[in-house]
Amino acid sequence: ASRCSPVNIPDASKSDGYNSSRDSGLGGAKKKKTTKKFGSLSKVFGRNKHRKSLDPSLLEEVETQSGSYTLPTRGTLHHSLHQEEAADRLQVLEETRRLPMTQWKADHVLAWLEYTMCMPMYSKHCTENIKSGKVLLGLSDHELESGLGITNSLHRRKLRLAIEEHRTPEASKYSKASQMDHRWVSRTWLTEVGLPQYRPAFESLLVDGRVLATLTRKDLEKYLSVSRKFHQVSLLHGIDLLRRVRFDKEALHERRLQCEDIDCDPLVWTNQRLIKWAQNIDLKEYSNNLAESGVHGALLVLEPSFNADAMATALGIPPTKTIIRRHLTTELNSLVMPARAALAAASGGGDSSTRPKSASAVARPSSAGSVGRSSFSRSNHSDEEKKGSFRRSFRGSLGRAFGKK
Numbered sequence: 001a002s003r004c005s006p007v008n009i010p011d012a013s014k015s016d017g018y019n020s021s022r023d024s025g026l027g028g029a030k031k032k033k034t035t036k037k038f039g040s041l042s043k044v045f046g047r048n049k050h051r052k053s054l055d056p057s058l059l060e061e062v063e064t065q066s067g068s069y070t071l072p073t074r075g076t077l078h079h080s081l082h083q084e085e086a087a088d089r090l091q092v093l094e095e096t097r098r099l100p101m102t103q104w105k106a107d108h109v110l111a112w113l114e115y116t117m118c119m120p121m122y123s124k125h126c127t128e129n130i131k132s133g134k135v136l137l138g139l140s141d142h143e144l145e146s147g148l149g150i151t152n153s154l155h156r157r158k159l160r161l162a163i164e165e166h167r168t169p170e171a172s173k174y175s176k177a178s179q180m181d182h183r184w185v186s187r188t189w190l191t192e193v194g195l196p197q198y199r200p201a202f203e204s205l206l207v208d209g210r211v212l213a214t215l216t217r218k219d220l221e222k223y224l225s226v227s228r229k230f231h232q233v234s235l236l237h238g239i240d241l242l243r244r245v246r247f248d249k250e251a252l253h254e255r256r257l258q259c260e261d262i263d264c265d266p267l268v269w270t271n272q273r274l275i276k277w278a279q280n281i282d283l284k285e286y287s288n289n290l291a292e293s294g295v296h297g298a299l300l301v302l303e304p305s306f307n308a309d310a311m312a313t314a315l316g317i318p319p320t321k322t323i324i325r326r327h328l329t330t331e332l333n334s335l336v337m338p339a340r341a342a343l344a345a346a347s348g349g350g351d352s353s354t355r356p357k358s359a360s361a362v363a364r365p366s367s368a369g370s371v372g373r374s375s376f377s378r379s380n381h382s383d384e385e386k387k388g389s390f391r392r393s394f395r396g397s398l399g400r401a402f403g404k405k
Contacts (some may be wrong), residue, residue, distance in 0.1 A: 090113045108133060122150060161214070174210075215235070235294075239296075275288065283324070311332055
């Protein structure tokens with residue numbers, strides 16, 4: 001019995017290792033299989049070396065204060081997705097320039113309203129109610145409000161003036177006013193007259209050349225929030241200058257180019273040109289005070305009461321600087337007096353469009369009086385004279401008129 005061969009009993013530890021290695025082998029196979037499936041998913045989602053990138057022409061870089069980022073351009077994507085529709089819309093828009101409004105169809109009216117008049121906010125009502133140009137021509141002011149949903153008074157005026165010009169083009173007094181869109185008025189013209197702070201109001205109300213020609217002092221205060229009387233007069237004199245050049249901005253630009261480096265024709269000077277002039281007469285330290293003051297060439301020439309004291313106040317020259325003020329008086333008179341004399345001579349022919357007008361004639365003011373009798377001529381009165389019953393009008397100091405508390 002002792003010589004019998006021993007029974008081979010497998011070692012438990014080795015057996016466990018065998019089973020575990022076998023299980024691990026099976027598990028490894030499963031893992032490989034799972035990895036293979038994940039690889040197929042990456043192919044489904046295009047995670048490979050042959051993936052195509054976006055066309056760079058469809059992207060644009062936008063700069064912000066915190067950095068820049070890229071996003072698809074609206075025009076490019078619109079063209080790629082609706083190329084035929086965009087081409088048709090441009091063709092329709094071109095047809096509105098050639099055809100009389102009586103021949104317009106519904107799509108002509110819609111394209112004109114959206115792109116020419118810059119009023120896409122009324123497109124829905126236009127599509128529902130305006131089916132032809134003849135219908136548009138027959139709309140009254142009340143129907144513009146009810147049919148197109150135009151509750152804003154200046155928006156209705158803008159549309160009505162444009163419709164009237166299409167109805168009787170020969171009756172239009174300022175035909176080139178239609179070339180001054182609301183962007184030019186709010187971004188260029190307001191800067192030229194030295195009042196860019198009113199840009200948001202003018203831009204939101206879509207004030208174009210036609211509307212600009214009809215603005216009164218009441219309109220400026222009621223709709224455009226121009227409450228300062230001096231600023232109202234400044235804007236109205238700027239509009240008067242546009243009337244004198246028949247709202248031809250190209251002709252006005254040519255006149256300004258001719259006097260850019262020569263001190264002549266101050267009637268057409270912009271606010272920036274006056275700042276340059278102040279620097280040229282050795283008043284550089286005061287010149288920047290004219291920025292956003294509303295002082296421009298038309299105000300200097302067309303407002304008889306605007307004198308050297310008024311300009312000194314606008315420049316911020318203290319009353320104690322008598323020698324500097326005397327120097328300013330000499331330079332200003334040599335610039336403005338010949339221009340006023342030329343206008344007076346031209347008015348002798350009976351043309352009222354060239355006759356100089358005071359602020360009261362241009363602005364149609366109330367009993368507050370003209371610029372000269374109030375803001376400018378009374379700017380040096382004592383404090384006792386300024387007390388008492390005081391309304392917020394032209395009366396008062398130039399500091400109030402120029403917005404300086």
